[in-house]
Amino acid sequence: MRAVLMAGGSGTRLRPLTCDLPKPMVPVLNRPIAEHILNLLKRHHITEIIATLHYLPDVMRDYFQDGSDFGVQMTYAVEEDQPLGTAGCVKNVAELLDRTFLVISGDSITDFDLTAAIQFHHQRRSKATLILTRVPNPIDFGVVITDEKGHISRFLEKPSTSEIFSDTVNTGIYVLEPEVLDYLPANQETDFSKDLFPLLLEKGEPIYGYIAEGYWCDVGHLDAYRDAQYDGLYRKVKLDFGYGERSPGFWIGQNTHIDPTARIEPPVLIGSNCRIGSRVQIDAGTIIGDNVTIGADADLKRPIVWNGAIIGEEAHLRACVIARGTRVDRRAHILEGAVVGPLSTIGEEAQVSPSVRIWPSKRVEPGATLNINLIWGHAAQRNLFGQRGVSGLANIDITPEFAVKLGAAYGSTLKSGCHVAVSRDQRSISRMVSRSLIAGLMSVGINVQNLEATAIPLARLIVPTLSIAGGIHVRVHPDRPDYILIEFFDHKGINISKAP
Numbered sequence: 196m197r198a199v200l201m202a203g204g205s206g207t208r209l210r211p212l213t214c215d216l217p218k219p220m221v222p223v224l225n226r227p228i229a230e231h232i233l234n235l236l237k238r239h240h241i242t243e244i245i246a247t248l249h250y251l252p253d254v255m256r257d258y259f260q261d262g263s264d265f266g267v268q269m270t271y272a273v274e275e276d277q278p279l280g281t282a283g284c285v286k287n288v289a290e291l292l293d294r295t296f297l298v299i300s301g302d303s304i305t306d307f308d309l310t311a312a313i314q315f316h317h318q319r320r321s322k323a324t325l326i327l328t329r330v331p332n333p334i335d336f337g338v339v340i341t342d343e344k345g346h347i348s349r350f351l352e353k354p355s356t357s358e359i360f361s362d363t364v365n366t367g368i369y370v371l372e373p374e375v376l377d378y379l380p381a382n383q384e385t386d387f388s389k390d391l392f393p394l395l396l397e398k399g400e401p402i403y404g405y406i407a408e409g410y411w412c413d414v415g416h417l418d419a420y421r422d423a424q425y426d427g428l429y430r431k432v433k434l435d436f437g438y439g440e441r442s443p444g445f446w447i448g449q450n451t452h453i454d455p456t457a458r459i460e461p462p463v464l465i466g467s468n469c470r471i472g473s474r475v476q477i478d479a480g481t482i483i484g485d486n487v488t489i490g491a492d493a494d495l496k497r498p499i500v501w502n503g504a505i506i507g508e509e510a511h512l513r514a515c516v517i518a519r520g521t522r523v524d525r526r527a528h529i530l531e532g533a534v535v536g537p538l539s540t541i542g543e544e545a546q547v548s549p550s551v552r553i554w555p556s557k558r559v560e561p562g563a564t565l566n567i568n569l570i571w572g573h574a575a576q577r578n579l580f581g582q583r584g585v586s587g588l589a590n591i592d593i594t595p596e597f598a599v600k601l602g603a604a605y606g607s608t609l610k611s612g613c614h615v616a617v618s619r620d621q622r623s624i625s626r627m628v629s630r631s632l633i634a635g636l637m638s639v640g641i642n643v644q645n646l647e648a649t650a651i652p653l654a655r656l657i658v659p660t661l662s663i664a665g666g667i668h669v670r671v672h673p674d675r676p677d678y679i680l681i682e683f684f685d686h687k688g689i690n691i692s693k694a695p
Contacts, residue, residue, distance in 0.1 A: 199245045472489055476494045487500055505522045533550060542560050593628060
């Protein structure tokens, strides 16, 4: 029997982990999700696998190659021009599917009994059998309703709360007969749930749902990704670890050195060629990849650390994800739910706040506190106050929220009821920041004279002629087009915003 592994997804909701990886290649317990799927297929004697690829296809092809190292035979079909959808990508390889075959999504972790589902398919003489599972909250999935024999009578894709009529959902795993692909047009984007299955119902084809027992997690977003890791570590799902179990709940790879003074609370997984320093504290639920170095006195509470990361001395990691090749320097703190993209650097004593996401190859300066996602630009700065004024990356360092606080902070140094002039250049980003500054000023009782788009020499000239306490000018930084510069003036028009 052959299986089609749908592995073309870009995984936008998993970014920054998928900025340089297709979603099926994101590691769970130090192995790609796709490798866990291959192991599941092998357990059920399915060893001929066709992988449909679109986003970064070479990553999977280079890893699995012909599949012989993994005990399977791999064939690849790349959607070159545009994604063809879940059904369209399978239609694209129809010539390779001449008998009953299985389709499985490349972004799920499961241990379903596929053999039982295939037997159910044949017993019912079904043309298409959907493997279903029961979930407590089906709102994010395609809901399916069946009769007592398993015959499907109705579909509803991602229902609203008022539309939910069943707790059985589509898992993206199907057993199909090749003739159902005849209903699909060639080289067009089509979807199983939206196009093919409703059409089969309309045509009266036998289509069934098999409600499977066991574990299933759609790794579609970052919270689900962490849950799948922890569930695997706590053996809620049957997965192959790939490392020896040194003691109950403690898996460790080869050539890994752990200092005798390190304290480790199982369950914990530590990869190969790692170095764990003295007095390191590793709490239960921690997952550490291969070739990871952890400095002395580091404190790790349930982080997921990918291959090649370097964790400095006295660093604190809290239920975060540290991607490939990232460096976390001494005494840095990365808090719950934060995700640091590949090849990034977190400076000494910097702090990444809860749920903040950092895109690949970024740098957080020593001592900086990062409260917002770092997507554009190269670095997050510690100090925004410079020789010219307050400057930083537009919408990264200088956000509307920051500008409101800055305006309120400046206004609080002045007498209540006094007047401040606010001016800006003609850029839309400057208009946004100036309006936020005005909101902050007014929130602390300062009256504002909005000069709107005014050249900075003219603004400096006007300020002394007005009965005001000072002025603020917002413009794009003259040396950095991606930076915003905010300058403050006293009542004489003299710049007072230099760093202390």
